[in-house]
Amino acid sequence: MSTRLKLGKIHHIALIVSDYKKSKKFYCDVLGLDIIAGTYRAKRDSYKLDLKLAGGDQLELFSFPNAPERLSFPEGCGLRHLAFAVTDIDEWVEYLNQCSIDVEAIRVDELTGRRYTFFADPDGLPLELYQG
Structure with missing residues (x-):
């Protein structure tokens, strides 16, 4: 190529x-x-x-x-997750919690030092918020 x-x-x-x-x-x-x-x-x-x-x-x-069901766990083969960049992850977590959406505890990316967390869409697809 x-x-x-x-x-x-x-x-x-x-x-x-x-x-x-x-x-x-x-x-x-x-x-x-x-x-x-x-x-x-x-x-x-x-x-x-x-x-x-x-x-x-x-x-x-x-x-x-x-449509056939598909595995949606972050560690399953195939699409791992969709990640959305946000400027204030704490605001987003609070907002999603107010919308009755379960959000995992915020973690820190050991390679970049950036904060991130996961939640799911209505079909259980893992979605990530990544503070950039």
Whole structure:
């Protein structure tokens, strides 16, 4: 491969969710992501929701009838977790607790000295807050 070819930033991350309405509420109302577009695809009986994070990155939520379950533990093979950069992790933990969302104890990354913690989305997908 040519050393001149370089990948750019991540364009989007796609998640398949089990309950479209519940996940839309979680990612939009609780986490504050903005909606770019929402589409219902009748042929697939599937919803697709494009969401924008503050930095312009995108998250896509898909729903499919009878989608198979997937392991979601942070140490399972496959996607480990999604990490979101935050400026004040303590504020976020307090806010998530007020929303009745369980958040693990804040840890310190032994390599960077930065603080981080985990919580889960409605399907149990591990999400990380990383104070940057």
